[in-house]
Amino acid sequence: MLRHALPRAVPVCLVFLLSACGHEEPAQISISPAMVEQPQPSALASQSYPGEVRARFDPQLAFRIGGKVTRRLVDEGERVKANQPLAELDPQDVRLQLEATRAQVAAGQANLNLVRAERDRYKTLLDRQMVSRSQFDNAENLYRSGEARLQQLKAEQDVASNQASYAVLRAPQDGVIAQRQVEVGQVVAAGQTVFTLAADGEREVLISLPEQAFGRFKIG
Known part of the structure; x- marks a missing residue:
């Protein structure tokens, strides 16, 4: 009996062992914490800011005298050359003033010629002792006053001539x-801005930066 029962007992034991192995607990895997760093944009990354390129020198142009604008020869955006006419004032007033000073200079010259001749005549009479020294001195003073007056009138004429060119x-x-x-x-006053000129030559860049970006930039 024992000889026949042994072969049947072996498969039963194998099945039992396989069944026991199928119910083993899974192995536990330990997980270590890791630090993750958020990537920051590179300092050399391209960034855009609004700005403009403009002339370093932009003089404001104005007439040196006041008057009524009769001609405007250029407009915004036009290129101009040095000494090119840009605008003109009514020249009538300055022309009349120039003509008046010319007339005054002519009158002053005529008066000087007269007092010079009178001075010379008194000098001759003084040499002949036909007039007193005080009479000659009066004639001399009139001559010197006429000479000074003529110089003043010529200076006023130069000013009027310059104003005509202005x-x-x-x-x-x-x-x-x-x-x-x-x-x-339009009637403008002396020194009132008529045009703003963006002069050729050096240029500068004007950029609008946010406050937090100031530390990343420097001049130079």
Whole structure:
């Protein structure tokens, strides 16, 4: 009996062992914590800011005398050359003033000629002892006063002549008209801005930066 039962007992034991192995607990895997760092943008990364390139020198152009604008020869955005006419004032007033000073100079010259001749005549009479020294001195003083008056009138004529040329506004140097601030028919005062010139030459860049970006930039 024992000889026949042994072969059947072996498979039963194998099944039992396989079944026991199928119910083993899974092995536990330990997980270690890790630090994750958020990547930051590179300092050399490209960034864009609004800005403009403009002339380093932008003089404001104005007439040296006041008057009524009769001609405007250029407009915004136009390129101009040094000494090019830009605008003109009514020349009538300055022309009349110049003519008046010329007339005054002519009258002053005529008066000087007269007192010079009178002075010379008194000098001759003084040499002949036909007039007193005080009479000659009076004639001499009139001559010197006439001479000084003529010099003053000539200076006023030069001023009037310059003012006549000031009726034409000219570009001081090459550049582009950046702004125009007058119209034909407008009356302007001496020194009132008529044009703004973006002068040729050096340029500068104006950039709008947020406050937090100031530390990343420097001049140079």
